[in-house]
Amino acid sequence: MTGDKGNKLARALPGSSLDDRLGTDAKLDSSSQKRIGDQLRAMYDELMQQPVPDRFKELLDQLDKKKDGAQ
Amino acid sequence: MTPEPDLREALLAAVPGLRAFAISLSGQVDRADDLVQDTLLRALSNLHRFEPGTNLNAWLFTILRNLFHSEYRKRRREVEDPDGSFASRLKIQPEQGSHLDFEDFREALSQLPSDQREALLLVGASGFSYEEAASICGCAIGTIKSRVNRARLRLAATLNVDDMDDLGPDSMTRAALQG
Incomplete structure (x- = not known):
């Protein structure tokens, strides 16, 4: 997994200067953390509320039919 | 293995969460929907590997995440983007x-x-x-x-x-x- 490299030791990768500056032990204060969390969830909720595209319902319907035919 | 009768409903119920994750991960709605579709297909063909009683959502997210990463590696080779600068320019298309x-x-x-x-x-x-x-x-x-x-x-x-x-x-x- 390319995404897993290096982080087991929480070591800043070369070039990630922001990580260097922030350090690995830095913690966000709770109000900033809440603000980030609220924004993230608000953005996510908007995505979650989008209607499920028909293609997924149709896909699952087809598979149901196939299964009925096979049994 | 005979799927549980409510499996279709459970999978359908998981779709909004999978889409939100895929859109946020990939930054592209079209690509995210393809990812979700591939995830559902793979889940259905691997149902025998799913342990009933464990977290269906976590299992589906694992599949989607793995598909995203294997596709990402493939694309990165295709567009000759070794440093990932193409990927870093990916954004959610606001008009969609x-x-x-x-x-x-x-x-x-x-x-x-x-x-x-x-x-x-x-x-x-x-x-x-x-x-x-x-x-x-x-x-x-x-x-x-x-x-x-x-x-x-x-x-x-x-x-x-x-x-x-x-x-x-x-x-x-x-x-x-x-x-």
Whole structure:
């Protein structure tokens, strides 16, 4: 997994200067953390509320039919 | 194996969460929907591997995440993007059914390293525990905690630097898209 490299030791990768500056032990204060969390969830909720595209319902319907035919 | 009768409903119920994750991960609605579709197909053909009673959502997220990463590696080779600069330019296309209210936040999210982004999305938005997120990403719990922490720090730094209330470039984008 390319995404897993290096982080087991929480070591800043070369070039990630922001990580260097922030350090690995830095913690966000709770109000900033809440603000980030609220924004993230608000953005996510908007995505979650989008209607499920028909293609997924149709896909699952087809598979149901196939299964009925096979049994 | 005979699937449970309510499996269709369970899979359907998982779709909004999978889509939100895939859109936030890939930054592209079309690509996200393809990812979700591939995830459902793969899940259905591997149902025998799913242990009943365990977390169906976590299993589906694991499949989607693995598909995303294998496709990402493939694409990166195809577009000759060894340093990932193409990937870092990926953004959610605002005209595709989304409001513009979170444009700054999305922009900041898209600039995170992908391992930090997915960790934050799983824990901070999708509602998984650190333990579940670690299992989905195939890494240690401490790694997930570290990534989530770094993601939050980086987002806070980016959003402060760019000032979330600054209407400069964003208002132009809004005007262009609305006009």
